[in-house]
Amino acid sequence: xxxxTFHNPTKIIFGKDTExxxxxxxxxxxxxxxxxxxxxxxxxxxxxxxxxASLKAAGVEAIELGGALPxxxxxxxxxxxxxxxxxxIGFILAVGGGSVIDSAKxxxxxxxxxxxxxxxxxxxxxxxxxxxxxxxxxxxxxGSESSNSSVISNLELKLKRGLTNDLLRPxxxxxxxxxxxxxxxxxxxCGSADIMAHxxxxxxxxxxxxxxxxxxxxxxxxxxxxxxPLALARPADYGARAEIMWAGTVAHNDLLSTGRVxxxxxxxxxxEISALYDVAHGAGLAVVFPAWMRFVLSHDVARFAxxxxxxxxVEPDFQNLKTTALxxxxxxxxxxxxxxxxxxxxxxxxxxERIGEMAEKSVVKGNGFLGNFVRLDAAAVREILMAAR
Amino acid sequence: xxxxTFHNPTKIIFGKDTExxxxxxxxxxxxxxxxxxxxxxxxxxxxxxxxxASLKAAGVEAIELGGALPxxxxxxxxxxxxxxxxxxIGFILAVGGGSVIDSAKxxxxxxxxxxxxxxxxxxxxxxxxxxxxxxxxxxxxxGSESSNSSVISNLELKLKRGLTNDLLRPxxxxxxxxxxxxxxxxxxxCGSADIMAHxxxxxxxxxxxxxxxxxxxxxxxxxxxxxxPLALARPADYGARAEIMWAGTVAHNDLLSTGRVxxxxxxxxxxEISALYDVAHGAGLAVVFPAWMRFVLSHDVARFAxxxxxxxxVEPDFQNLKTTALxxxxxxxxxxxxxxxxxxxxxxxxxxERIGEMAEKSVVKGNGFLGNFVRLDAAAVREILMAAR
Numbered sequence: 001x002x003x004x005t006f007h008n009p010t011k012i013i014f015g016k017d018t019e020x021x022x023x024x025x026x027x028x029x030x031x032x033x034x035x036x037x038x039x040x041x042x043x044x045x046x047x048x049x050x051x052x053a054s055l056k057a058a059g060v061e062a063i064e065l066g067g068a069l070p071x072x073x074x075x076x077x078x079x080x081x082x083x084x085x086x087x088x089i090g091f092i093l094a095v096g097g098g099s100v101i102d103s104a105k106x107x108x109x110x111x112x113x114x115x116x117x118x119x120x121x122x123x124x125x126x127x128x129x130x131x132x133x134x135x136x137x138x139x140x141x142x143g144s145e146s147s148n149s150s151v152i153s154n155l156e157l158k159l160k161r162g163l164t165n166d167l168l169r170p171x172x173x174x175x176x177x178x179x180x181x182x183x184x185x186x187x188x189x190c191g192s193a194d195i196m197a198h199x200x201x202x203x204x205x206x207x208x209x210x211x212x213x214x215x216x217x218x219x220x221x222x223x224x225x226x227x228x229p230l231a232l233a234r235p236a237d238y239g240a241r242a243e244i245m246w247a248g249t250v251a252h253n254d255l256l257s258t259g260r261v262x263x264x265x266x267x268x269x270x271x272e273i274s275a276l277y278d279v280a281h282g283a284g285l286a287v288v289f290p291a292w293m294r295f296v297l298s299h300d301v302a303r304f305a306x307x308x309x310x311x312x313x314v315e316p317d318f319q320n321l322k323t324t325a326l327x328x329x330x331x332x333x334x335x336x337x338x339x340x341x342x343x344x345x346x347x348x349x350x351x352x353e354r355i356g357e358m359a360e361k362s363v364v365k366g367n368g369f370l371g372n373f374v375r376l377d378a379a380a381v382r383e384i385l386m387a388a389r
Numbered sequence: 390x391x392x393x394t395f396h397n398p399t400k401i402i403f404g405k406d407t408e409x410x411x412x413x414x415x416x417x418x419x420x421x422x423x424x425x426x427x428x429x430x431x432x433x434x435x436x437x438x439x440x441x442a443s444l445k446a447a448g449v450e451a452i453e454l455g456g457a458l459p460x461x462x463x464x465x466x467x468x469x470x471x472x473x474x475x476x477x478i479g480f481i482l483a484v485g486g487g488s489v490i491d492s493a494k495x496x497x498x499x500x501x502x503x504x505x506x507x508x509x510x511x512x513x514x515x516x517x518x519x520x521x522x523x524x525x526x527x528x529x530x531x532g533s534e535s536s537n538s539s540v541i542s543n544l545e546l547k548l549k550r551g552l553t554n555d556l557l558r559p560x561x562x563x564x565x566x567x568x569x570x571x572x573x574x575x576x577x578x579c580g581s582a583d584i585m586a587h588x589x590x591x592x593x594x595x596x597x598x599x600x601x602x603x604x605x606x607x608x609x610x611x612x613x614x615x616x617x618p619l620a621l622a623r624p625a626d627y628g629a630r631a632e633i634m635w636a637g638t639v640a641h642n643d644l645l646s647t648g649r650v651x652x653x654x655x656x657x658x659x660x661e662i663s664a665l666y667d668v669a670h671g672a673g674l675a676v677v678f679p680a681w682m683r684f685v686l687s688h689d690v691a692r693f694a695x696x697x698x699x700x701x702x703v704e705p706d707f708q709n710l711k712t713t714a715l716x717x718x719x720x721x722x723x724x725x726x727x728x729x730x731x732x733x734x735x736x737x738x739x740x741x742e743r744i745g746e747m748a749e750k751s752v753v754k755g756n757g758f759l760g761n762f763v764r765l766d767a768a769a770v771r772e773i774l775m776a777a778r
Contacts, residue, residue, distance in 0.1 A: 001404075001627075001628060001631040001632070001635075002404065003403060003404025003405060003407065004401075004403050004404060005400065005401065005402050005403070006400075006401040006403065007398070007399075007400035007401065008397070008398075009396070009397075009398035010396075011394065011395075011396035012393075012394065012395040012396065012647075013394050014392060014393050014394070014395065014647070014648065015390075015391065015392025015393060015648075016392060018392065208628065209627070209628030209629075209631065209632065211612055211615060211616065211628075211632050212608070212609070212612040212616075212632045212635055212636050212639075215608035215609075215611055215612055216605060216608050216609075216639075218604075218608065219601070219604035219605050219607065219608040220601070220604075220605075222604055223600055223601040223604055226600060227600065227601075238390075238598070239390060239597065239598030239600075240598075242390040242598065242648070243390070243598065243600050243601045246390075246601055246647065246648065247601050250601075250605075250644070255639070255644070258401075258403070258635065259403065259404075259631065259635065
């Protein structure tokens with residue numbers, strides 16, 4: 001086990017009707033907020049109105065900025081920064097899923113910074129201050145509600161980049177599983193793949209003596225495997241929705257990576273896909289992860305066999321752990337397919353023509369390499385993408 | 390799943406040599422601290438000197454108060470409160486195990502309170518403010534390093550009482566597993582039983598749809614079952630010591646009880662034993678828990694069968710879940726015995742003569758009842774204690 005620091009002070013307020021507490025929570029920090037959201041669903045569902053009413057009842061003035069999109073854009077972030085400065089706003093309330101939250105976090109670090117916020121995502125500057133962020137979560141997926149990261153897309157540069165900094169952890173996250181009843185099945189599935197990917201990125205590690213976090217990871221994956229089909233079959237199954245929502249937070253709040261080095265290669269590869277093709281992140285991960293697994297399998301067959309046995313109930317063939325390991329990967333792929341996700345690039349509408357470009361771009365941040373469990377160069381990423389066609 | 394709030398802002402600094410960071414962490418909060426500790430082991434091991442040096446290097450003045458005992462006493466707490474007031478101290482640094490930390494927390498809530506600190510433990514007053522507390526942990530057991538509770542004994546009244554309040558969560562906890570190498574085997578075992586008991590108190594619940602936290606609990610128990618024998622066989626096994634130490638924190642940081650109502654009957658019963666007999670808390674729990682389980686088994690045989698199958702690898706007899714359930718309890722008892730713990734009151738030196746008294750006292754706080762999974766009255770507690778003889 002590696003030395004680690006774990007510090008996740010986000011206050012989670014979880015359960016039915018909890019959005020009614022939004023105003024009171026915000027009022028602990030500010031009397032004027034930027035109310036940031038995406039498109040139609042929070043309007044149609046009436047959630048935005050309930051949040052507005054809660055803010056008003058608590059005496060909090062809200063300046064609104066809607067329009068955050070999946071794969072959130074730096075252009076809107078810049079708009080939000082200008083608005084906060086103009087209005088003298090010190091707190092951002094994000095109502096939505098990971099995209100809205102990531103956009104809110106970017107605004108939060110951009111406001112007190114004299115340069116352009118994209119600098120942080122290009123790694124030419126590091127944030128030293130940030131406004132406080134609060135969250136009303138509507139989509140279990142990104143884990144951004146208590147994570148220290150934000151992923152933003154720059155359409156001009158065709159880049160999608162992540163920033164990680166403890167300044168980015170929200171002050172609170174209000175999580176009502178009922179708000180997820182109306183998620184389309186595909187979005188539920190994409191979010192679930194993202195959650196499972198967050199666990200698997202942490203699971204595949206070279207760090208030894210990580211028995212406890214291994215088991216916590218396995219517990220989270222098994223929970224998802226049981227709950228997602230239930231939620232898809234009965235969208236208003238509170239228990240299943242609640243399990244998914246809470247697992248989604250724990251999957252990415254850093255508990256599961258304490259003392260171990262995660263891989264994050266599949267995320268890096270997927271970011272290049274969704275930067276070029278604007279596909280759902282979870283769908284991209286469902287395509288990339290099994291291909292990545294088969295490519296790196298020989299690096300640690302025992303770990304993949306453990307994954308197969310403990311997560312997927314594969315009866316281990318102790319004479320041939322590779323068979324066991326491959327069966328685990330096959331079951332992951334079948335699971336993704338069973339919940340309606342693509343498992344091939346072609347199903348995402350991604351052809352061969354830009355695979356080389358994506359492979360090259362994916363290793364830029366790491367000076368030619370990507371991933372920790374197995375260090376991939378551009379040629380290796382290309383091979384994974386080719387296998388995922 | 391029940392609605393819940395989860396907010397655990399304690400910063401965990403975990404790993405080798407981390408005690409060297411103590412001064413720097415304290416200096417974020419205060420320039421003068423009460424350095425609170427217990428007896429000989431932190432002195433003998435040189436830890437106290439290293440902490441003193443770290444504080445000095447960070448420019449922090451330390452006023453010292455040693456002498457905290459297992460089952461920490463309110464008398465020393467009162468002494469600490471007076472010392473903090475006299476010296477104008479605003480931060481308590483606890484160096485030790487749960488007893489020292491609980492004592493530090495009691496001092497922390499007592500200093501700003503005009504009445505006697507025992508009021509909080511008699512539930513005649515509620516703390517509204519507290520000094521900040523920091524921890525250098527030496528014994529994985531109580532989970533007090535990031536919990537919101539403190540258990541204090543009042544020798545004059547022969548009472549042991551717990552206070553729970555979010556003001557009690559330490560600001561930081563420094564956790565170096567190497568510091569636990571020198572723990573006597575019996576203390577390692579007692580601490581491990583306490584950790585497992587914290588999980589089991591949460592596991593046995595009537596709340597439905599708690600699949601995720603069930604699995605997190607099972608993951609934590611399985612980690613302990615694997616790691617404790619390794620640590621006992623090789624006291625300087627860093628991996629095993631680290632797993633136990635981190636599991637001990639997670640067992641009691643409230644993650645495992647999110648959305649579910651725990652039982653806490655066994656803790657209530659054990660507190661009466663250690664209040665009268667001053668036995669180690671973990672040893673008392675090893676005696677009480679299997680007896681409690683057999684007494685309440687019929688309330689939810691399926692849950693006990695799940696516990697047996699998932700935690701203890703009992704092959705389920707689906708035609709007779711009670712057999713399966715009983716085998717799980719038997720394996721728990723065997724495990725406690727295998728790590729050198731008592732499993733009968735007689736082994737603790739506790740006879741029959743005060744069983745009635747303990748049973749009566751255990752239900753005082755709950756107006757005649759104890760526990761949530763099964764509500765026990767004094768007669769039921771008496772029966773459990775009689776079965777544990």
